[in-house]
Amino acid sequence: MTILAELQQTIEDMIDDDRGILAADESTGTIAKRLQAVGVDSTEENRRWYRSMLLSSPDAGRYLCGVIFYEETLGQKDDNGTLLPELAARQGIIPGIKVDLGKGPLPGAPGDMITYGLDGLPERLARYKAQGARFAKWREVYPISDHNPTLLGLTANAEMLARYAAACQAAGIVPIVEPEVLIDGDHTMARAAEVNEQVWHAVFHALFQHKVSLEHMILKPSMITPGKDSGKASPAEVAEMTLRVLRRTVPVAVPSINFLSGGQTPEEATANLNEINRQRGNAPWRLSMSYGRALQEPAMKAWAGKAENREQAQAAFLKRARLNSLARRGEYDVSEESAS
Numbered sequence: 001m002t003i004l005a006e007l008q009q010t011i012e013d014m015i016d017d018d019r020g021i022l023a024a025d026e027s028t029g030t031i032a033k034r035l036q037a038v039g040v041d042s043t044e045e046n047r048r049w050y051r052s053m054l055l056s057s058p059d060a061g062r063y064l065c066g067v068i069f070y071e072e073t074l075g076q077k078d079d080n081g082t083l084l085p086e087l088a089a090r091q092g093i094i095p096g097i098k099v100d101l102g103k104g105p106l107p108g109a110p111g112d113m114i115t116y117g118l119d120g121l122p123e124r125l126a127r128y129k130a131q132g133a134r135f136a137k138w139r140e141v142y143p144i145s146d147h148n149p150t151l152l153g154l155t156a157n158a159e160m161l162a163r164y165a166a167a168c169q170a171a172g173i174v175p176i177v178e179p180e181v182l183i184d185g186d187h188t189m190a191r192a193a194e195v196n197e198q199v200w201h202a203v204f205h206a207l208f209q210h211k212v213s214l215e216h217m218i219l220k221p222s223m224i225t226p227g228k229d230s231g232k233a234s235p236a237e238v239a240e241m242t243l244r245v246l247r248r249t250v251p252v253a254v255p256s257i258n259f260l261s262g263g264q265t266p267e268e269a270t271a272n273l274n275e276i277n278r279q280r281g282n283a284p285w286r287l288s289m290s291y292g293r294a295l296q297e298p299a300m301k302a303w304a305g306k307a308e309n310r311e312q313a314q315a316a317f318l319k320r321a322r323l324n325s326l327a328r329r330g331e332y333d334v335s336e337e338s339a340s
Helices: 004-016 027-035 044-055 085-091 121-130 151-170 189-207 235-249 266-280 293-303 307-328 334-338
Strands: 020-024 065-069 094-098 103-105 113-115 133-143 175-180 256-260 286-291
Touching: 004 027, 004 065, 004 094, 004 151, 020 044, 020 293, 020 307, 027 044, 044 085, 044 293, 065 085, 085 094, 094 266, 103 133, 113 133, 113 151, 121 151, 121 175, 151 189, 151 334, 175 189, 175 235, 189 235, 235 266, 256 266, 266 286, 266 293, 266 307, 266 334, 286 293, 286 307, 293 307, 307 334
Parallel strands: 020 065, 020 286, 065 094, 094 133, 133 175, 256 286
Antiparallel strands: 103 113
């Protein structure tokens, strides 16, 4: 199979009208904080057991088309000795991998960040592909302030995303391009819209320069919301502003936009996705989700590190996945939150 055929097959296997992507790619430090919040030690065994529990949830493949793994998880197995990427694939959930190596300050642009990991990326991609990964994810982070992101921050982060995406496609791996505009701060919704528009323009300019095939990538952006210290916007307001800016910036060739939850509660993330799809009109892209905490939080609380809570935790996980599947069609009803 040619590289182009590999990319096309992965896109066809991942993109439909009902399913989304589970982001289970928390770094060791991040998942430690989430496990500690429910009273669980972040040992390798606890992480393995928890993630294998999610992926073995009955019918998860009805609601999920892909799962983003952390490097540790690619080599882990369930209690029956099945590798976790294979466990996912058995349900029609395509395995993917987070390939960036974290972020730090961007020199010359105070307040902006830059993500590491391009060195040795082709070799790592070849290894991950041999372990079953068919797509990858790279996250660039954009704080908002009166002066951030700077022009240097916009161009440097876009360049990193484009170089990563080009490397993925050269290896036959579909890239998820994630420019996350942070919700932290007291900025207005109008300021968030302004920054997201600048970010998305810069990203697609860089992707064009690096000859990235837009038909064989997935965009993972933030929804446009006010800063978390600036009050809440209604789902209708979030949907209207997000769709407006997407139409200004994202080419028709991109097959799917899978939003990150970015600090929203599980219920908020579902309600906002639902309203985006209700208002989508003739939007040319699939509008889906790639949620981490907004899919996992209820399951992690239900599990609380106790094996006897397995079925209860799986039920909580499947409920959130099912509600987000409904939101993809604009058919979610908030009354379902209180249903079992």
